[in-house]
Amino acid sequence: MQGELRDLNRYPDRDAVALRAALADYLGHGLVAANVWAANGSNEVQQQLLQTFAGPGRTALGFGPSYSMHPLLAQGTGTRWIGALRDPDFGLTPDAAVAQLDEHDPDVVFLCSPNNPTGTALDSTVVGAVLERARGMVVVDEAYTEFRRAGTPTALELLPQHPRLVVSRTMSKAFGFAGGRLGYFAADPAVVDAVQLVRLPYHLSAITQAAARAAVAQRDALLANVEVIKVQRDRIVGTLRARGFRVADSDANFVLFEVGGDQKIVWQRLLDRGVLIRDVGLPGWLRVTAGTPAETDAFLEALT
C-alpha cells in the first residue's frame, strides 16, 4: 500500500484493473477482469446498473420482502419500482416468479439470494426461469453468499449461458470490510463496458483500491470467521425449530423467526435482558444475527 500512498498526488487507475483481476480470481468460475466491475459498495454498483439499464420511462421489479435499498435506488434513478412478492414462506417458485414477470414485463429484475431480511436463498431453477422469461437485465444480489450452506448454488454458475445476468457481490459482509466500501459485480464483458459509460471518472480512490486488494490477498484470514458464524446460524435455526418456532431457512449470517405475537414487545424484552436483535418491520417476525457461541448462548437464554 506504500506505493499507492506515495502516488496520492496522481489520479488512480480509473478502471481498477488490478483490483478487478484480484476479485475475478477470488470468484473463480473462469472469470477474468473483463467480467468484473467494482464500485464504492454494492449499493453504488446497483445504482450504476440502474443508471445504465433503467431510468425514466423504465421499470425495475423485485420480490419483497427484500433489501430496502433496491426500490430506493430505483427511485433515485427515476426508475419506476414494481413491488412483486415472495411466497408466504419467503421462498419463490419459478411459476410464481414468471407469473409476476408476465404481469409487469419489467426492464430490470432484482433477485436477492440469500435474501435480506429473510435469509432464504433461491434455487437455480428460479433464477433460470427468470432469466428465460425476463426481457431485460437480471441482477442477483448475492451480498451474503459466502454464508450459504453446502449445496446452495451461486448464480455465477449461470453466467456463461446468460449475457443479461449480473451477479452483485460485496466485501461488506463476510470480508468484514464494510468501512472499506467495496462492492462489485460479475457479468458478461459487454455489461462492464456499458456500466463504464455512467460511472464517474476515478470513482474508486487509490486508497480504496489498495485496501481492497490487500483484503482480497488476505482473504483466508478475513474469511476465517465465516465458518464459525455458519455453525452458530445453524444452531440458532435448529434450536428455535426444536422449541416450536417458525423459522425461515437461512443461507445468510442471520435468522428470521416468528415470535408468535407482537414482535415489538419481544424485541424490547430481549433488549431488557441485554440482547439487541433487529425488528425489520415484518409484523410478527424478528431477525437475529449470528455471532460468537457466547452471543448465541445469551440470545437463546434470553428468549427462554
Ligand code: PMP
Ligand atoms: N445488498 C444487500 C442484500 C445488503 O443487505 C446490503 C447491505 N445491507 C447491500 C447490498 C449493500 O452493501 P454495500 O453497499 O455495503 O456493499
